[in-house]
Amino acid sequence: MQEEKSLNFLEEIIENDLAAGKYPDGIQTRFPPEPNGYLHIGHASSICLNFGLATKYKGKCNLRFDDTNPSTEETEYVENIKQDIAWLGFTWDKEFYASDYFEQIYHFALALIEKGLAYVDDSSAEEIAAMKGNLQTPGKNSPYRDRSISENKELFEAMRAGTFADGEKVLRAKIDMAHPNLLLRDPIMYRIKHAHHHRTGNAWCIYPMYDFAHGQSDSIEHITHSICTLEFIHHRPLYNWFIEQLGIYPSHQYEFARRNLTYTVMSKRKLLQLVTEGHVAAWDDPRMPTISGMRRRGYTAKALRNFADTIGVAKRENIVDIGLLEFCVREDLNKIAQRRMAVLDPIKLIITNYPETEEFLTAENNPEDADTGHRTIPFTKELWIERDDFMEAPPKKFFRLGVGLKVRLKHAYIVECTDYKKDANGNITEVHATYFPESKSGQDTSGINVKGTIHWVSTQHAQTATVHLYDRLFKVEDPSSEEGDFKSYLNEHSKTELHTVYIEPALATAKVGEHFQFLRLGYFCVDTKSTASQLIFNKTVGLKDSWAKEQKNNGLN
Numbered sequence: 001m002q003e004e005k006s007l008n009f010l011e012e013i014i015e016n017d018l019a020a021g022k023y024p025d026g027i028q029t030r031f032p033p034e035p036n037g038y039l040h041i042g043h044a045s046s047i048c049l050n051f052g053l054a055t056k057y058k059g060k061c062n063l064r065f066d067d068t069n070p071s072t073e074e075t076e077y078v079e080n081i082k083q084d085i086a087w088l089g090f091t092w093d094k095e096f097y098a099s100d101y102f103e104q105i106y107h108f109a110l111a112l113i114e115k116g117l118a119y120v121d122d123s124s125a126e127e128i129a130a131m132k133g134n135l136q137t138p139g140k141n142s143p144y145r146d147r148s149i150s151e152n153k154e155l156f157e158a159m160r161a162g163t164f165a166d167g168e169k170v171l172r173a174k175i176d177m178a179h180p181n182l183l184l185r186d187p188i189m190y191r192i193k194h195a196h197h198h199r200t201g202n203a204w205c206i207y208p209m210y211d212f213a214h215g216q217s218d219s220i221e222h223i224t225h226s227i228c229t230l231e232f233i234h235h236r237p238l239y240n241w242f243i244e245q246l247g248i249y250p251s252h253q254y255e256f257a258r259r260n261l262t263y264t265v266m267s268k269r270k271l272l273q274l275v276t277e278g279h280v281a282a283w284d285d286p287r288m289p290t291i292s293g294m295r296r297r298g299y300t301a302k303a304l305r306n307f308a309d310t311i312g313v314a315k316r317e318n319i320v321d322i323g324l325l326e327f328c329v330r331e332d333l334n335k336i337a338q339r340r341m342a343v344l345d346p347i348k349l350i351i352t353n354y355p356e357t358e359e360f361l362t363a364e365n366n367p368e369d370a371d372t373g374h375r376t377i378p379f380t381k382e383l384w385i386e387r388d389d390f391m392e393a394p395p396k397k398f399f400r401l402g403v404g405l406k407v408r409l410k411h412a413y414i415v416e417c418t419d420y421k422k423d424a425n426g427n428i429t430e431v432h433a434t435y436f437p438e439s440k441s442g443q444d445t446s447g448i449n450v451k452g453t454i455h456w457v458s459t460q461h462a463q464t465a466t467v468h469l470y471d472r473l474f475k476v477e478d479p480s481s482e483e484g485d486f487k488s489y490l491n492e493h494s495k496t497e498l499h500t501v502y503i504e505p506a507l508a509t510a511k512v513g514e515h516f517q518f519l520r521l522g523y524f525c526v527d528t529k530s531t532a533s534q535l536i537f538n539k540t541v542g543l544k545d546s547w548a549k550e551q552k553n554n555g556l557n
């Protein structure tokens with residue numbers, strides 16, 4: 001899709017700003033994750049947006065860890081976030097931590113106290129909430145609101161020094177307890193929290209609130225366009241108020257709609273629950289909507305970037321069909337994945353008139369990319385084929401095997417099914433066929449026409465592997481909006497393990513992270529836990545299966 005796209009609303013704003021000569025040194029954006037979990041596909045949108053705008057307009061994008069909340073942040077998350085951004089293909093200009101600015105933000109707070117614009121409040125959290133009022137009723141002034149500047153200064157310094165216990169006091173901005181925007185009714189700027197911080201250790205026992213850290217950090221870094229999600233739209237007046245009162249660099253906040261995806265959840269808090277309660281194996285479980293989970297599943301960085309580009313930026317929240325993401329994944333993998341043959345649910349096919357020898361057939365590695373060349377595949381009289389490529393009583397239009405039916409074995413010959421064997425339980429154990437020697441692929445002079453082609457692996461040369469199949473993580477489109485616990489909508493069949501999968505010899509050397517198309521089955525990726533002696537493939541996404549679709553259309557499924 002190379003057509004010229006119209007500008008999104010953020011690009012329009014930036015182009016106007018640049019045309020007005022506002023930013024002669026270029027724009028500056030930032031991606032500000034809180035290191036309290038792994039990044040998910042929603043974050044990928046934000047990353048593509050912030051880094052993408054910087055690249056497009058020859059500006060810069062910082063990575064800033066928003067680590068102002070000491071209790072939930074961990075160094076493990078910091079490392080994984082960096083790895084995910086790099087994997088997505090972006091390079092940050094500078095790496096910062098909001099906690100690096102604690103001293104400076106503390107001085108910003110002192111400056112507001114000096115201006116009579118902030119005060120220390122001894123009220124409890126409940127009292128503060130009770131005095132807040134609501135949309136209909138104005139709030140009430142706290143009895144501590146009119147403390148003198150010097151008393152506020154002394155108390156705030158004592159807060160920092162650790163004189164008080166958690167919750168005993170807070171620092172509030174002195175704005176207007178009757179303000180129509182509740183967020184401007186004397187918002188809390190600092191709270192006391194005697195907690196260890198992943199970077200500053202025990203140096204601080206007071207921590208700035210989001211509203212008194214984010215805009216200040218933006219300003220310190222001279223962020224020109226601070227892009228956040230829509231739920232912060234009502235925070236913007238406060239963002240501006242702090243910056244104006246402090247007279248610091250005027251960063252501007254812009255909001256876009258959060259990205260949601262069907263059949264999954266996106267909040268880190270919920271994803272953490274899935275991990276800690278064992279509903280998935282880890283943050284990078286291939287069913288997770290995390291960047292690391294998707295990578296392990298076999299989604300490519302390019303597919304995620306294309307997905308973000310395709311959905312673009314919106315001003316209204318919406319939920320994107322996971323089918324669109326899968327489309328982007330398929331589109332990229334079709335170009336880059338080498339083709340191989342593997343049989344997931346094996347049954348033996350014996351070609352009764354084929355000699356007791358082997359021959360090596362030539363197969364293209366990827367018809368979409370001639371540069372990938374060819375490989376050889378051993379062919380013998382005994383092959384594994386898929387159990388469902390044979391039917392005892394095949395219906396019309398079943399263009400595979402059944403007694404009397406002909407099919408082409410991919411890269412090899414046309415065969416005709418002659419009979420089959422069953423065990424005592426009625427399970428089919430063996431299928432027999434004869435082949436047409438003059439029908440070899442590429443040099444077919446048989447004149448026989450067949451409609452179907454099936455894949456196979458020579459039993460004598462096959463290697464065994466494990467394959468993990470995945471289905472939607474949840475049974476409903478939007479588990480977060482359903483009644484009750486979102487976890488009650490988990491799909492208990494979201495993972496299937498197949499331990500007797502036969503793969504062609506060329507797959508024996510597959511490396512972790514490599515992508516393949518298993519002919520007729522879908523795209524697969526070598527799992528991070530895979531080893532040379534125990535290969536594990538994750539199913540990334542299916543191909544479009546015309547047979548299954550037809551079955552559905554005919555109401556047969």
Ligand code: ATP
Nearest residue numbers: 032033034042043045046228229258259266267268
């Ligand atoms: P979560 O609710 O999943 O924990 P968050 O917003 O608290 O998300 P942060 O680490 O604070 O997570 O987010 C970093 C950046 O990514 C922020 O700018 C945030 O707005 C953006 N972001 C988070 N979730 C999404 C989403 N679903 N779609 C688009 N952007 C998102």
Ligand code: MG
Nearest residue numbers: 032033034066
């Ligand atoms: Mg957040």
